[in-house]
Amino acid sequence: MNFKNINLKYAFALMLVVLVALWSACEEKDSEKTSDEVALFSFGPSVLRGDKLHFIGENLMDVERIVLPDNIVIEAADFDSLSAKRIVITVPDEAVEGKVALEVKNQDDPIVTKTSLSILEPITITSYPESAVRPGAVITIKGTYLNLIEEVIFATNKSVTEFEEQSREVLKVRVPADAQTGVLLLYDMEEIPNEFKTETEVQVSLPATTELAPATVKAQNDLTITGTNLDLVTDLLFPGGESVSSENFVSVSQTSIVVTVPAAGQDGVLNMVVASGLTVESNSSITMLLPTVSSVAPNPVKPGNELTVTGEDLDLISGVVFGGDVAGTVLGGGTATSITVQVPMEAQSGDVTFQTLSNKTVTSSSLAMVAPTISTIDDTAKRGDDMLVTGTNLDLITYVEFSGGTMVEVVSPSEAQFTVTVPSAALTGPVTLIAANGDRIESSQELILPNVPEIGGVPSLAVVGKMVTLTGSKLNLTQDVIFPGGVYATEFGDRTSTTLEVMVPAGITPGPGKISFTTYEGDMTESPEINMVDLSTYSSILYDETIGGGYGNWSWSTNDAASTDFAISGDVSWKSEHTGGYSGWSIGGSTVDVSSYETFSIFIYGGPGSDGKELWLVVDENWAGDGAIILKEGEWIEAKFNIADIQGGLSSWGRIILQDRGWTGTYYVDHIGFK
Numbered sequence: 001m002n003f004k005n006i007n008l009k010y011a012f013a014l015m016l017v018v019l020v021a022l023w024s025a026c027e028e029k030d031s032e033k034t035s036d037e038v039a040l041f042s043f044g045p046s047v048l049r050g051d052k053l054h055f056i057g058e059n060l061m062d063v064e065r066i067v068l069p070d071n072i073v074i075e076a077a078d079f080d081s082l083s084a085k086r087i088v089i090t091v092p093d094e095a096v097e098g099k100v101a102l103e104v105k106n107q108d109d110p111i112v113t114k115t116s117l118s119i120l121e122p123i124t125i126t127s128y129p130e131s132a133v134r135p136g137a138v139i140t141i142k143g144t145y146l147n148l149i150e151e152v153i154f155a156t157n158k159s160v161t162e163f164e165e166q167s168r169e170v171l172k173v174r175v176p177a178d179a180q181t182g183v184l185l186l187y188d189m190e191e192i193p194n195e196f197k198t199e200t201e202v203q204v205s206l207p208a209t210t211e212l213a214p215a216t217v218k219a220q221n222d223l224t225i226t227g228t229n230l231d232l233v234t235d236l237l238f239p240g241g242e243s244v245s246s247e248n249f250v251s252v253s254q255t256s257i258v259v260t261v262p263a264a265g266q267d268g269v270l271n272m273v274v275a276s277g278l279t280v281e282s283n284s285s286i287t288m289l290l291p292t293v294s295s296v297a298p299n300p301v302k303p304g305n306e307l308t309v310t311g312e313d314l315d316l317i318s319g320v321v322f323g324g325d326v327a328g329t330v331l332g333g334g335t336a337t338s339i340t341v342q343v344p345m346e347a348q349s350g351d352v353t354f355q356t357l358s359n360k361t362v363t364s365s366s367l368a369m370v371a372p373t374i375s376t377i378d379d380t381a382k383r384g385d386d387m388l389v390t391g392t393n394l395d396l397i398t399y400v401e402f403s404g405g406t407m408v409e410v411v412s413p414s415e416a417q418f419t420v421t422v423p424s425a426a427l428t429g430p431v432t433l434i435a436a437n438g439d440r441i442e443s444s445q446e447l448i449l450p451n452v453p454e455i456g457g458v459p460s461l462a463v464v465g466k467m468v469t470l471t472g473s474k475l476n477l478t479q480d481v482i483f484p485g486g487v488y489a490t491e492f493g494d495r496t497s498t499t500l501e502v503m504v505p506a507g508i509t510p511g512p513g514k515i516s517f518t519t520y521e522g523d524m525t526e527s528p529e530i531n532m533v534d535l536s537t538y539s540s541i542l543y544d545e546t547i548g549g550g551y552g553n554w555s556w557s558t559n560d561a562a563s564t565d566f567a568i569s570g571d572v573s574w575k576s577e578h579t580g581g582y583s584g585w586s587i588g589g590s591t592v593d594v595s596s597y598e599t600f601s602i603f604i605y606g607g608p609g610s611d612g613k614e615l616w617l618v619v620d621e622n623w624a625g626d627g628a629i630i631l632k633e634g635e636w637i638e639a640k641f642n643i644a645d646i647q648g649g650l651s652s653w654g655r656i657i658l659q660d661r662g663w664t665g666t667y668y669v670d671h672i673g674f675k
Contacts, residue, residue: 038062038104040111046118047091052080055087055102062105063087069098069117095119121145123188123196132203135177135232135275138164139202141184146171150189154202155182156276178275179204205229207272209282217261218289219316219358222250225257225270225282232274233257239268240359261286264357288358291316296352300368303396303437306331307341309354309364314339316356322367323350324437345396345436371439372396377431379445383525386419387447389433394418396435402447403429404454422447424526427454450523453478453500461636462504462515463533463568467493470515470527475500477519484513484532510534531638535569538601538673540592542656545570547587554588554655566668568603568636573670575607578660584618585669588655595651597674600641606631607666615667618657619646629658631667643674
């Protein structure tokens with residue numbers, strides 16, 4: 001290449017050399033000289049080494065020698081030309097800037113220039129590598145005055161200031177390990193450095209692959225990569241995100257890398273990372289080897305037992321999924337040709353999918369699950385009795401479903417039998433056994449149960465002294481209604497086949513409980529659980545018909561403290577209408593000592609628009625809230641709070657608030673107190 005890059009300041013100086021007509025700019029003339037004396041009018045003063053330097057004056061034939069700085073003597077015999085008015089010499093390479101002396105024949109003192117000689121030094125780049133260079137290699141840059149270069153910068157600002165060799169014509173630089181392809185920038189030693197750059201980019205070598213072998217590779221086996229400049233690779237990125245650093249390569253050279261494929265490597269191309277951070281894709285892809293499943297045994301298999309899998313490359317299997325999308329467990333001790341899998345109790349019949357860490361799967365032929373069978377059920381068992389079930393593989397059973405839909409959990413079944421208590425809501429008909437995997441086995445025998453009332457709907461509360469309405473079928477078969485505590489009901493309202501109205505008697509056991517029903521034939525059944533309430537057991541009442549405890553109405557919702565719409569105690573309750581915006585029912589202006597109580601209770605009836613809505617109990621203006629209440633439209637509920645749980649167990653309460661969370665609706669409160 002014959003490229004030159006000359007700084008503009010040097011180009012301008014060269015123009016001055018060419019324009020010799022401008023010598024007057026460097027006038028050296030002395031007006032006191034006589035006509036026969038040697039006189040110097042002008043010279044250079046700026047010149048390139050190796051170029052001609054002109055001196056113009058009078059009587060110059062008497063100049064015997066010229067001394068250039070630094071003490072470089074040029075005898076008259078070596079002048080390029082000599083005449084009375086002009087001397088021309090060639091500036092040697094050793095010349096430097098400074099004053100020039102002309103020594104004259106028969107004259108003791110030399111003539112010294114008033115102006116210093118200025119040596120022009122244009123830096124040029126004439127050649128640099130045309131082919132790609134490897135990081136770490138030494139490259140040669142040729143040109144002029146390269147001895148004045150102080151810094152070479154590669155692409156992405158990779159600086160080199162220490163050179164392998166430096167002269168006026170040659171500069172040898174080692175390519176940084178993390179260099180990238182780009183134009184080279186050279187900077188000289190000036191206070192404000194001048195920049196010189198290559199006309200084209202210097203190509204920095206990158207790795208390239210020609211083959212990945214084997215193309216289908218087994219995880220954790222060796223992969224051989226062939227290509228060029230492979231020793232520049234610092235990291236190999238496998239599909240799926242797994243990375244292997246060069247320190248962990250099995251072997252590496254310029255033309256080959258041997259690497260162990262990570263267990264979680266996936267199909268696709270490899271990415272080679274070099275020191276500069278650039279990545280290069282491989283020219284081809286790898287395919288991760290799949291295991292081959294030959295057989296699974298036994299088939300059918302019993303859930304909870306072990307399954308033996310045979311085939312090839314089974315050591316790649318990391319997970320297994322059975323029918324029903326239920327994960328099993330690959331047990332230890334397996335080999336490439338045989339593994340053992342724990343079948344989960346929830347596994348269903350169907351294909352079995354085996355997973356690898358490479359995010360690939362292989363599916364076996366369909367696997368059937370052993371199902372329980374029923375031999376007999378005790379069809380004479382009554383409600384409340386233990387019913388015996390016999391059969392095979394009954395240890396797989398988790399629930400029994402009776403006719404009517406009632407489910408009963410099975411506890412500790414054996415393979416051959418188990419017992420379960422017949423629930424009060426069970427009806428005549430077959431029973432269905434339900435296994436952990438969802439298999440359902442219906443008995444061929446029917447459980448024959450007495451003809452009893454079937455209770456469908458019950459209220460959430462049964463309050464002493466209030467009538468409750470029960471709905472269902474065959475309710476006309478009821479002879480006696482017995483409340484918790486063994487208390488018989490004595491007052492009734494409507495009694496039809498579908499409706500039974502009964503007054504809750506005094507003396508019942510408060511709290512969650514079931515109502516028992518006996519028939520005229522002596523059979524018995526029960527209701528679902530109901531909250532039994534005896535209002536007489538509440539010790540401190542803050543509202544019941546009127547506000548108590550010295551409290552006042554501090555509500556900021558629309559409210560009526562004597563509404564006759566609904567009441568759970570007496571004739572009135574406190575109606576509160578909320579219209580959004582965090583409305584609140586509240587009592588305040590007093591305090592109550594709660595240190596001797598365990599429970600705060602408030603009865604709430606859900607009016608129009610309140611179903612599922614949430615109220616927050618706020619005690620003493622703790623606006624974060626002390627507990628949530630979910631309303632039921634058209635029903636009374638009892639909201640109970642443990643006093644010990646309210647703000648760490650306050651000893652006294654002041655203001656009490658029920659605040660909405662931005663909804664619109666109506667509710668009623670009644671019988672507010674402590675127990």
